[in-house]
Amino acid sequence: SRTYPTQEWSLHSFDIGRPLGKGKFGRVYMVRTKTTPKYILALKTLYKSELVANKVEKQTRREIEIQQNLRHPHILRLYGFFHDEKRIFLMLEFAGKGELYKQLSKVGSFSEKRSARYIDQMADALIYLHGKHVIHRDIKPENLLLGINGELKIGDFGWSVHAPGLRRMTLCGTLDYLPPEMVEGKEHNEKVDYWALGVLTYEFMIGAPPFEDRGSVNNTYRRIARVDLKFPSTISAEAKDLISKLLQYDPRQRLPLTDVLRHPWIVKYRPKGN
């Protein structure tokens, strides 16, 4: 393949636009390259001191190495990175419609049709990821973005690893998406993303994750370990069927992603012509 001249990138390569969001480790800015043709990107700044303080510098390196080699329409591109003495800068594909979780919290929950289309795109991206033996491990609405045409983009590979992995729960994000095997600290494989896909499907349609207990972390753990799954009556039988087949305690019982793509609930809402 053609080898591009490794352009030396720096902050001076860009006109800085509006801030897009405030992540945990730094801000994200919309930027435009000064080169012609001009490209619009999202520039994520990560403060080295913060990465060291949170012991995630190794993860950041791993994320950069993993995400730079991924090319998929539903995975946010990481074009490259550069750093100065204080910060690391990630040059990311700009997601024109921003953060999915903001839309979800604005409307409360998505229709079955909108949810099914997102899950169809997620399954496609995860098949690609797992094909490269990468597990995302942090599938949740906060890590999903929307492209300019409303298409889903998985971002933030800050927790992805090459399968299989064993993760200590250092950076405790939300536990709601953790599968039983991770709650129990066992070894895990890409099937953790199958479980998270089931949790995501549930949260898209109901507006809250299935095992959430806002009052107690321990009770959330318990509900996950028991797969204490309840559906409101508003959910269609086909949606319940898919979610139940993904939220299986035994990772080996979880519905393979290729069968997710063929599931009646997904096929029913797939746009005609693809």
Ligand SMILES: O=C(O)Cn1ncc2ncnc(NCCc3cnc(NC(=O)Nc4cccc(Cl)c4)s3)c21
């Ligand atoms: O989301 C927003 O704030 C707003 N927004 N709106 C549009 C838009 N278009 C693109 N990107 C955006 N945001 C950046 C998304 C990320 C992708 N990849 C990341 N990687 C990361 O954070 N890695 C990381 C950090 C700290 C520690 C470790 Cl271990 C890993 S963040 C956009």
